[in-house]
Amino acid sequence: QKEVEQNSGPLSVPEGAIASLNCTYSDRGSQSFFWYRQYSGKSPELIMFIYSNGDKEDGRFTAQLNKASQYVSLLIRDSQPSDSATYLCAVNTGGRDDKIIFGKGTRLHILP
């Protein structure tokens, strides 16, 4: 059973601090990795995408990938109350598979 694991939280971070979200995956063949943000009562929306080892930065967001450790993380700098949401890690299931599977998500709460 291919899995994506995340700490469910809630993770509470003071406004202006760095929020660090982590994810591990079981399928060594996975090639593409995604972070989605989901506000309560809304659908998931893509915020970051990474497929190479290392860091990828986009504004206040940095995704980090370590394929050897099967580990993906998301850093949010200068956290804002509007960042309070559930963050879903997703990976493709490897090989030529065209589907992606999701972790259960980490609830992030930014404290004003």
Added chain:
Amino acid sequence: DAGVIQSPRHEVTEMGQEVTLRCKPISGHDYLFWYRQTMMRGLELLIYFNNNVPIDDSGMPEDRFSAKMPNASFSTLKIQPSEPRDSAVYFCASRSGTGWFYAGNTIYFGEGSWLTVV
């Protein structure tokens, strides 16, 4: 451009009734996915189609669930008979192209169908 359109947005039904959820993917998208989200199990992939053909239905929980895609612009997910444990948010999503290596091939989600079976 219109996004993925789902209907109904909310449905409350009695146990044993048939439920049909509908989805219109983004025009031109080749792939359509049905996911189910609950607090306990998170976001689970039920089935996905490529060019209207079901590719993987291994996530469909049991024979009470069925999905069809008669054409490129319409798909249905049917539950018959429905049970209280089917209560969840059902998301339809679509994307274009092959391979995951480009941001343009991301999955776009509809707003979801909130199903309550009593």
